[in-house]
Amino acid sequence: MTTSLGSSSSGVLDGIVVADFSRVLAGPYATMLLADMGATVIKVESPGGDDTRAWQPPVRDDQATYFLSVNRNKHAIALDLKDEDDLATAHQLLAKADVFIENWKPGGLAKFGMDPDSVAERYPQLVHASITGFGTAGGAHLPGYDLLAQAASGLMDITGEPESHGQKAGVAIFDVVTGLHATVGILGALQERQRSGKGQHVAVNLMSSALSGLVNQTSAFVAGGVVPTRMGNDHPSLAPYGPFAAADQPLIIAVGNDNQFRRLATALGVPELADDERFATNPGRNAHRELLRAELETHLQAKSASAWVEELRAAHIPCSEVFTIAQGVEFADEIGLEPVQPAGEEAIPTVKHPIDYSRSGVSYAKAPPKLNADAEAIRAWLHDTAAHTGRR
Structure with missing residues (x-):
């Protein structure tokens, strides 16, 4: 060569x-x-x-x-x-x-x-x-x-x-x-x-x-016989997992397990939500997702999305603002990528x-x-x- x-x-x-x-x-x-x-x-x-x-x-x-x-x-x-x-x-x-x-x-x-x-x-x-x-x-x-x-x-x-x-x-x-x-x-x-x-x-x-x-969407049908449907920004298997309205704009909260939900409830000032039988487990949160959304957004209205992101990240709760492509590139640069x-x-x-x-x-x-x-x-x-x- x-x-x-x-x-x-x-x-x-x-x-x-x-x-x-x-x-x-x-x-x-x-x-x-x-x-x-x-x-x-x-x-x-x-x-x-x-x-x-x-x-x-x-x-x-x-x-x-x-x-x-x-x-x-x-x-x-x-x-x-x-x-x-x-x-x-x-x-x-x-x-x-x-x-x-x-x-x-x-x-x-x-x-x-x-x-x-x-x-x-x-x-x-x-x-x-x-x-x-x-x-x-x-x-x-x-x-x-x-x-x-x-x-x-x-x-x-x-x-x-x-x-x-x-x-x-x-x-x-x-x-x-x-x-x-x-x-x-x-x-x-x-x-x-x-x-x-x-x-x-x-x-x-x-x-x-x-x-x-x-x-997982293909597997839902192939392995479970379930035909997935449109759910907007919701997740078929997890809750809360998606955008939630803060005081100024939505923020993304991605809770993947019960411990994360308990930390979220505590950060929002309502730790009792994690002991509520409707919300204590992921299947329960899925079954009552709209009621849960209303509960969370009531408390999220107290602060802006960016303020919540700072606070929730400090509590090790997966979350993010919803960025434009330009903001996404800038964010990646800010974190050293x-x-x-x-x-x-x-x-x-x-x-x-x-x-x-x-x-x-x-x-x-x-x-x-x-x-x-x-x-x-x-x-x-x-x-x-x-x-x-x-x-x-």
């Missing part, structure tokens, strides 16, 4: 080469995490570019902030797979790579010799990760949009107030969850390759990731990688690339690799 494409960090994935043919969110999020951890990620786009380059507003210096959010630390090249020379370059990348990740429609890469069967035969060392919307069987024809997975999985049906028609999450949450699942699958396959010397195909899809990501990290010489503000390692670093060395920005360096790197290893 030449230094022109190598990672500048001593990350845990130094030496791993990723051929990234994915676009939009799930795949690019996965490959950004890999790149942050030291992998050399080559982002392959069509000549028109990743769709999210045009998902504006908002923008920073005419670049979509959506694209900037998931494409740090990557080297970009534009290839038209219908062009013979560009297709040859794509296969050169696969020959060099450790990981090939794509989110094409099932069967869409077969005509280019890049489908799972062809890849397994031609590049047996390669870990090939495919991301689809609804799998490769009966849902193969369905487009893989996060919103469709939110609707089809049941998330929208359990989100919102009881009288509403359901509500999507405020972010493409299942794209993100699927990207995380893809990352885990890739790392597992790389570990197994160390033992066997062979790559394998890793398949993830939005629908399966959604059902897994709904955890350093949420904003500048990427590359351009110092593009990006959100910090979510993992901290005690010995190995993560990288913010390269800003999200412009379309085709690294084509010359990538082609030179491939030529140098072929010249030194005999690969063609």
